Amino acid sequence: MQQEEQRIDGHTRVCGLIGNPVEHTMSPIIHNTLAKKEGRNLIYVPFHVENGRVGEAVKGAFALNVLGLNVTVPYKSEVLEHLDGMDGMAEKIGAVNTLVRTDKGYKGYNTDVTGLYRAMCSEGIRLEGEEILILGAGGAARAAAFLCASKGAKKVYILNRTAEKAGGVAEEVNRAFRTECVRAMRMGDYKNLGTGRKYLAIQATSVGLYPDKEKAVIMEREFYEMIHTGFDLIYKPFRTKFMSMVQEAGGQAFHGLKMLLYQGIEAYELWNGIAVPEEDALALYRTLLEYMGI
Ligand code: ATR
DSSP states (O other), X not given: OOOOOOOOOTTOEEEEEEESSOTTOOHHHHHHHHHHHHTOOEEEEEEXXXXXXXXXXXXXXXXXXXXXXXXXXXXXXXGGGGOSOBOHHHHHHTOOSEEEEOSSSEEEXXXXXXXXXXXXXXXXXXXXXXXXXXXXOSHHHHHHHHHHHHTTOSXXXXXXXXXXXXXXXXXXXXXXXXXXXXXXXXGGGGGGGOSSOOEEEEEOSSTTOTTOTTOOSOOOHHHHTTEEEEEESOOSSSSOHHHHHHHHTTOEEEOTHHHHHHHHHHHHHHHHTOOOOHHHHHHHHHHHHHHTTO
């Protein structure tokens, strides 16, 4: 989709994304569409930051009066030492994806977590009192695990190929929320959970990501028979193998595009001190679908 030209003048505020790589990001579509819809004089641009230079990037952005930044891989933790303050949830997680300008520097937030929650709520998925399986123990899985614990999940099982990493995440989340609800498991150990109960499953590994659309991290149907709802954090391809397998076994399945949407909306709201109406969020969602050719 071709973006209409945006007005740029002496009052234009700048927001952007820092990461490496940033070339495939859809965030400019989110923020520039919102700004255009609101008639706000703001543009959003990607900044490719070379490894080892994130501190300089943050300092330079502040000097250039940049209003806000998103932060992506590999800087979500590395950027912390260059911030002037952190939101409570971001501090617990030890990772940020959004920097908001203050008088003295940038304050860090984690809208991956709040965005995932808003995406789940918009699909009618609840976490309170649920038994949840999280597949993976990388950055995305950590965000999901922190969210589940913070929203009062009854039990969270983290299943990962490398069991030690799952153990590390479980320990961190349990410590942060003074709970014991999170437990690490090996990928195949779901078989020990017993049948009869159905779970919410959050797919947070990178397996199944385009172009590997025929792959899922667990291929056994018996796993999917335990799932009432499957939420894949991947949004490309639009229908992942994980989602197909959940649906074939009778569950409902969702992809990660709404997480992307709402993490962006939450950042935009923080930068501009406004609330984006739900109908604008859904219109923006349709723009993203159109951009993806869906
Ligand atoms: P992200 O930031 O997207 O979470 P990441 O931190 O690199 O990315 O994490 C990738 C996750 O996918 C990890 O849980 C990884 O498992 P390991 O911890 O064992 O590496 C998982 N993953 C990636 N490729 C996998 C594969 N082929 N089989 C099983 N798990 C895989």
